[in-house]
Amino acid sequence: xxxxxxxxxxxxxxxxxxxxxxxxxxxxxxxxxxxxxxxxxxxxxxxxxxxxxxxxxxxxxxxxxxxxxxxxxxxxxxxxxxxxxxxxxxxxxxxxxxxxxxxxxxxxxxxxxxxxxxxxxxxxxxxxxxxxxxxxxxxxxxxxxxxxxxxxxxxxxxxxxxxxxxxxxxxxxxxxxxxxxxxxxxxxxxxxxxxxxxxxxxxxxxxxxxxxxxxxxxxxxxxxxxxxxxxxxxxxxxxxxxxxxxxxxxxxxxxxxxxxxxxxxxxxxxxxxxxxxxxxxxxxxxxxxxxxxxxxxxxxxxxxxxxxxxxxxxxxxxxxxxxxxxxxxxxxxxxxxxxxxxxxxxxxxxxxxxxxxxx
Ligand code: NAD
Numbered sequence: 034x035x036x037x038x039x040x041x042x043x044x045x046x047x048x049x050x051x052x053x054x055x056x057x058x059x060x061x062x063x064x065x066x067x068x069x070x071x072x073x074x075x076x077x078x079x080x081x082x083x084x085x086x087x088x089x090x091x092x093x094x095x096x097x098x099x100x101x102x103x104x105x106x107x108x109x110x111x112x113x114x115x116x117x118x119x120x121x122x123x124x125x126x127x128x129x130x131x132x133x134x135x136x137x138x139x140x141x142x143x144x145x146x147x148x149x150x151x152x153x154x155x156x157x158x159x160x161x162x163x164x165x166x167x168x169x170x171x172x173x174x175x176x177x178x179x180x181x182x183x184x185x186x187x188x189x190x191x192x193x194x195x196x197x198x199x200x201x202x203x204x205x206x207x208x209x210x211x212x213x214x215x216x217x218x219x220x221x222x223x224x225x226x227x228x229x230x231x232x233x234x235x236x237x238x239x240x241x242x243x244x245x246x247x248x249x250x251x252x253x254x255x256x257x258x259x260x261x262x263x264x265x266x267x268x269x270x271x272x273x274x275x276x277x278x279x280x281x282x283x284x285x286x287x288x289x290x291x292x293x294x295x296x297x298x299x300x301x302x303x304x305x306x307x308x309x310x311x312x313x314x315x316x317x318x319x320x321x322x323x324x325x326x327x328x329x330x331x332x333x334x335x336x337x338x339x340x341x342x343x344x345x346x347x348x349x350x351x352x353x354x355x356x357x358x359x360x361x362x363x364x365x366x367x368x369x370x371x372x373x374x375x376x377x378x379x380x381x382x383x384x385x386x387x388x389x390x391x392x
Contacts, residue, residue, distance in 0.1 A: 035061040036353050039113040041087055041106060041128060043067040043077055045205050046142060047119030049311065049342045051082055056368040057346060059355050063113045066106045070098035085109040110135045115352065117345055118142065125149060140348045143173025153233035156347035157184035157280065160358030163351030171344045175199055175253055176230040178315050178335040183235045185278050191262030192239060198256040199227060199244040205338055206250040213248050220244040252293040253335040261327050268324045275317055279362050280371060282314040293334050311339035313371055343369060
């Protein structure tokens with residue numbers, strides 16, 4: 034029997050999570066909830082997702098706009114096993130009492146405080162912690178990137194300390210009210226919240242993070258300096274470990290990907306159906322991974338709009354104990370085309386590419 038899923042909050046993250054849920058063999062998307070009948074609401078209707086009115090939304094406005102709705106959020110919650118809450122930062126906390134009243138399990142996003150859920154979650158770092166839980170929080174985009182990298186580095190070599198400078202995108206492409214549009218803004222709260230947040234999924238991680246915000250919408254970039262307990266023998270060993278891990282894409286010098294513009298262009302160009310334009314893997318550059326003595330330096334780029342999408346899918350599987358971590362990750366990656374072909378215009382691998390994390 035399929036786990037019945039609702040998505041409440043159908044914006045940047047919610048619409049992608051909904052598109053991902055419909056591709057899963059063991060889940061059914063029962064409906065999505067939205068506050069306003071805007072172009073994104075029409076997208077839900079166009080894709081055949083039953084649309085419900087969320088929070089303070091007015092059904093009459095949907096009717097007047099010619100956007101058909103199937104009811105209110107409360108109606109939707111009565112039909113599902115779990116709700117993925119992708120409402121704006123802080124709104125998940127307001128929604129929690131409703132979910133608890135109805136008795137539906139809930140998955141929250143990284144904009145919420147860790148205390149909102151029984152556990153914070155990342156599929157590579159702590160899948161088991163999600164097992165059987167009634168509420169989970171998928172950590173934010175930046176923390177997801179860090180947690181995945183920690184899942185590669187920590188078990189193999191141990192770390193003494195890890196410093197990360199996060200170069201954060203100012204806004205998502207569809208946002209017009211955020212900045213800066215010219216300038217670099219240091220986040221003066223030091224260290225930034227990302228380090229403590231990473232420890233919610235990798236307990237005890239010796240990490241310090243600071244952040245600056247820059248005028249781009251094309252991904253975050255992390256500048257990492259890791260001091261190992263027992264270092265890999267050379268850069269190639271570290272690169273090989275990233276390449277061998279699902280949800281990492283390591284570009285070679287020949288690929289011609291100099292930075293985030295080409296990485297996003299690659300994502301737009303590749304054949305990927307509904308996930309075209311997204312890049313759900315941590316992006317690394319072979320030449321941007323360097324081991325020197327006990328230390329390593331590496332860059333990674335994070336597509337903020339999509340990196341948490343596979344993690345939400347795996348959170349559902351962990352919660353309902355549908356699979357173990359590696360099986361869940363492989364299923365999610367195959368259905369979403371992660372690890373697919375590098376060459377723009379190539380067709381997705383017939384096996385979905387889950388075994389093709391060779392880039
Ligand atoms: P968004 O603003 O793009 O989408 C939120 C959606 O929720 C909108 O469609 C909005 O109309 C709707 N909404 C507003 N009030 C609501 C309510 N009361 N009930 C239900 N829906 C409501 O936001 P987003 O970027 O998708 O962020 C959602 C969550 O995901 C936040 O916690 C955020 O921190 C987290 N997150 C965002 C990113 C990112 O880069 N965008 C990355 C990772 C995690």
